[in-house]
Amino acid sequence: MAEASSKSSGKKRRSRRGWLILLALLLLGGGVYAYLQRPWESRAPQVRVEAVAAGPVTQVLAVNGRVAARNTVNVRSAVSGRALEVLAAEGAEVAAGDVLVRIDSDQAKALVDQARAALDAGLVQERQARAAAERAQALGDNATRSAREDAELSLAAATNEVVRLTAALEEAQSQLEQFTITSPLDGVVLDRAVDQGQLVDPQSNLFTVADLSELLVETDVDELYSSRITEGLEVLLQPVGESVARTGTVVFATPSVDPTTGGRAIKIGFDEPVELPVGLTVNANIIVSQQDNVLSLPRSAIVTEGHVSHVMVVEDGVVVERQVQFSDWPAERVIVTDGVAEGELVVLDPAAVTPGQEVEAE
Template sequence: MVVPEQSGRPTETVSRNAVVPAKPYPAVTVPPHDPPHTHPPHVTEPRSRRWPLLVALAVGLVIIAGVLYRQPWKATSAIVTVEVVAPGPITRVLAINGRIAALRSVDVKSTVAGTLTARMAQEGDIVQRGAVLATLDDTSQTAAVRQSIAALEQAQVAQTQAGEALDRAEALRENVSRMVLEDARHAMVRADQEVGRLRALVDQAQFLLTKFSIVAPIAGTVLKRNVDPGQVVDPSTPLFTLADLSDLVVETNVDELYATQIKAGMPALLQLTGATATQAGHVTFVAPVVDAGTGGLAVKIAFDTPQSAPVGLTVTANIIVDRQDKAISAPRAAIVTTGQDHSVFVVTADGKAHKMPVTVIDWPAERLLVTDGLKPSDRLIVDANGLADGKSVKVKER
C-alpha cells in the first residue's frame, strides 16, 4: 500500500509477504538471425531494352510467313532449256598447235678434228649443194699428201728399174740361168704391188684433205652456226644447221587419246601466227610409235601450196577427222558421264525429265557426236546439271 508523505512524494512500502525481485544478470549480446528471404520489389525494365526483342520477333514472323508462302515442302518444277533433236551436217575437228619446220633439214658436222679458219658461212646464207661452209687448218694433212706422193714416185722409179732388169734377163734368156730370170720377174711383181699400195695411200691422203673443207650436203639456208673461227672441233661437234626452206611442213604432237583416229591424208586447215587467212593442208606423216615420255604422237602436216615462213613459227592446225552430212549431236553440258557410261535427259509428254543412255564419241569440242540413244524429234535438255530421272520440269521459252 502506498501512503503519500507529507512532502507530497510517494514512498514505497514493502509488505512482509511480498517477493523481492532478483537482481538482473548482466546483458548478453545474441547475434541477430538472418532475415527471411524476401523478393526484391518489382522493377519495370526501361523501354529501350524492349526494342531488340521486338525486332527479333518481327524478323522471325517475316521468315515464317515467307516459308509458308513458298511452301518448299511441295515439289517444284525445274526450268530447263531444250532443243529438238534433228540430224544435220557435223564435222569432227582436232585443234592443235604446231611449228613450222623444213621437210629436209640436216646438222652439218666435221668428219675430222681440227681448228676452224676464218672462212665460214653466216646464218641466213643461201648455199648450193657442195658449197664450202667452213675450212679446217689442213697443214698437217697437206704434208701427209706430199709425203705419200714422194713415196709413190720413189716406188715408181724402182718399178722402172725392175722392168728394165726383167727386159735384159729375157733378152739374154739363152745366156742367163733360169733362176736369174725368175728373180727378175718376181722383182717386177713386187715393184708393181708397191706402186699400187703407195698410189692407194696417196688417194687416201688426198681424200682426207678434202674433209678439211666442210661442204653443204644439200641446197638450202643456213639456219644456225654453232661455232666460231679458231675453235677446235671434232666429229661430235655440230657446226651448222642447214634446211631447205622451199618445202615447209608443220610438226606437231597429238595426244595418245586420239592416236588411233589420225591417219595420213586427212585434210587440215592451217593458220600461221599473225595471219588472218587459213591455208589448206593435209597430214603427210603419222609416227608409228607414241612417245612414252610425253604421251604424244608425232604428226607432220604439209601445205597444199608452197609457203614462205620462218622455221619455228607457231601454226594453229585443225585436222578434219570426220565429216557427216546427217548425224545427231548434243551439247557437252547435256551429257552426263558416269564412269564409261553416258546418258542424257529428254522431256516426256507429261512434263518430266527422262534419263536415257546414249553412245557418244568423246572429242574435245562443244558438241559431241551421238551414235546411239537419241532419235529425231526428241526434246533434249541442253543442261543436265541438277536433274534427276522423273523430276518435273518446265520448258523455258527461248
C-alpha cells in the first residue's frame, strides 16, 4: 500500500510540473508579442503600394473578328423567272464561268428568234436595194437623176435598218444570256439560297461565292481608339479552338467611321496561309505601340473626376493627393506622362485612404 501511494504522489508532481512549464511558455509568448506589437499603442493602417518604376510597356487593343475571304461575291439574277436547273451545291468548288443556275428563258428565246427573223428580212431588203442602186448606176444617163437618187436613198435606208436590226438581235441575245447565271470567279460556294423550281428576281441573293485562297479577319474598332489604327500594325490572332496565336497585319482600315455603330471597319491579313472556316470567331490583339522605358501604373490606382485625374502618394508615411496625366488606353496598366517620379510610392487602393492620413506602406 505504501508503494502504491508513493507512485501516485510522483505522478501528481510530474503533472503539476508540466502545467507550470506550459503556463510559463504562454506567459513568455505573450510578453514577446506585447513587446513587438505594442497593442496598447495606436498604429497607422497598412496600405498596399507600388513603387513607380520605368520599364517596357506595350499598348494592345483587343477586339473580336471573324474569318472572311478577301474576295467574296453575292450572285444575283438580272432577270426574273423560274429556276429550271440548279447546278452548284453549297460547298462546291467552282471556276469562273461555270453555270450555277439556268432560268426559264422561253420568252427570251422567242424574242431572239423574232429579232433574227427581222434581221434576215432586213438583209434581203438591203440586197434588193443594193441591186436596184447598181442597176440605176449602170444605166447611167439612160436613167433619170431622180431614179438614181431614189435608188441610193433606198439602199441607205435598207443599210441603216440592217444596222438597227443587228443591234436589236445582239440585245435580245444578251438578254437571253442573263437567264444563265455563271460563277464570277474561281472559288467555293459558301451559301446557296435557290432551289429548282423557285421563282427568282433581281433582289434575291442566289449564291455566295468566295475565293478561299486568301483569308483575312474582318472586325471594327471603337471610334475612341480608331485614330490609332493604321495599316501595317502587327496583330496576334487566335482563332477560337486554337491554343497557339498566329501573327497578322492590318491590311485595310476604312477612312470613315460608321455613324450608326460608332465603329471603324478594319481587315487583318494572316502572315502565313491558313485553312479556317469562313465566319469563325478570332480574338485579335492589335499591337498599337511598344515603348521601352516609360512609367506605368495600374488603372485602378488612378482616380478621374471630370477632366482631372489624381493618385494617392505616400510621402514620409503621410498620404498626399497628386494630380497626374496619363495615356488613356483600355488596359489594366496605363502610361503615366506627368505627375509622378520613379521610386515614389503610389497607393493601389486610393478609395481606402484620404489626403493627410498617416499610413504604413505594405
